[in-house]
Amino acid sequence: MALYELYSHPAERGYRAGLCSKAALFLLLAAALTYIPPLLVAFRSHGFWLKRSSYEEQPTVHFQHQVLLVALLGSERDGFLAWSTFPAFNRLQGDHLRVPLVSTREEDRNQDGKMDVLHFKLELPLQSTEHVVAVQLILTFSYQLHRMSTFVMQSMAFLQSSFAVPGSQLYVNGDLRLQQKQPLHYGGLDVRYNVSVINGTSPFACDYDLTHIIAAYQARNVTTILTDANPIWLVGRAAEAPFVINAVIRYPAEVISYLPGFWEMIKFAWIQYVSILLIFLWVFERIKRFVFQNQVVTTVPVTAMPQGELYKEHLS
Structure with missing residues (x-):
């Protein structure tokens, strides 16, 4: 069988x-040679401890309806025109103050509850003898992140363009991008930069100087900048027609660097x-x-x- x-x-x-x-x-x-060398090999190969990580998030951005405008005219004799949403700044301008017509609109294109783009239009009235050759513009925003740490700050977009030929319109289409000099924390509440970019209550002219504003802003470890603006300068302004600034500013998703827990x-x-x-x-x-x-x-x-x-x- x-x-x-x-x-x-x-x-x-x-x-x-x-x-x-x-x-x-x-x-x-044998036990020592089994368990200790792998630890040494992993540690000596670098990157054993994760010191920095990243993730993607769509920020919550809102335009704060704060504007500071300086328009340089054709010659030193003509000087400049200025205006802002800060009454203290306007009082300092004297004859250089010129009040424009401003219209803004924010869109949530993908209907996710977060704004995706800002449409900004400014019409600066000019006399027939005035010609704009350069523009400096500051727009301020509320910028928030929530996925890891709750990060809240007030930021800005700075636009500067100058041309040899007087213009009738400046068109800008760019992205409001996050810049990090150091990573964020992985959790908690971070409001260290939730302060106004421009001290709008100050009666002193030095607080509205663009070099002072930019220097203080760049001293931060986290900022926003306007990138890929590709300014288009249009010429041929009709007499008595205003100088127009048209800006389209998108709020793209960002890759956020943070310190892991x-x-x-x-x-x-x-x-x-x-x-x-x-x-x-x-x-x-x-x-x-x-x-x-x-x-x-x-x-x-x-x-x-x-x-x-x-x-x-x-x-x-």
Whole structure:
């Protein structure tokens, strides 16, 4: 009658030795060489601790309806025209003050509850003898991030264009982009830059000087700038027609850099450590099997035991 193998299981053999034996010392050394070198290899390969990470988020941006405009005229004799939404600044301008017509509109194009683009139009009335050759414009925004830390700041878009030929209209189409000199925190509330870009209550002219405003703003670690503006300068203004600034400013999604938290650092480090440790476990498992099976160190083999690992070391 033919016989068939109906069931099988691996046999297991144990090896006994004293705690102060060479076999015990070998196992201790093998364990140290199994678990410590992978840690050193992972650490020395750089990037073991995750010091900076990033994620993508659509910011919540709102135009604050704060404007500061300086328009340079054709000659030094003509001077400049200025206007802002800050009454204190306007009082300082004297005869240079010229009140424009301003219209704004924000759109949520993808209906996600966050604004995506600002349409800004400014019409500056001019006399027939006045010609604009350069423009400096500041628009302020409320800028918020919520996915990791709650980051709230007041930011601005600065536009400056100058041309040799007097213009009738300046058209700008750009993105309001986030600039980071240092990463944000992974959690909590960050309102360190939730202060006005322009001190609109100050009666002093130095607080409205563009060099002072720009210098104070650039001292921040997190700012916004108007990028890819591609200004188009149109000429041929009719007599008594206003000078027009048309701006389309988009609020794109940003890749935010942040400092990871403790558990994220551990998770990232653990993956690297285990990936190297598996190789060491495989190698030293076969080294230990060879040493004990060939009695390189003196042990007492015991009878086969229930199914388990290929062998066990029993120290008495």
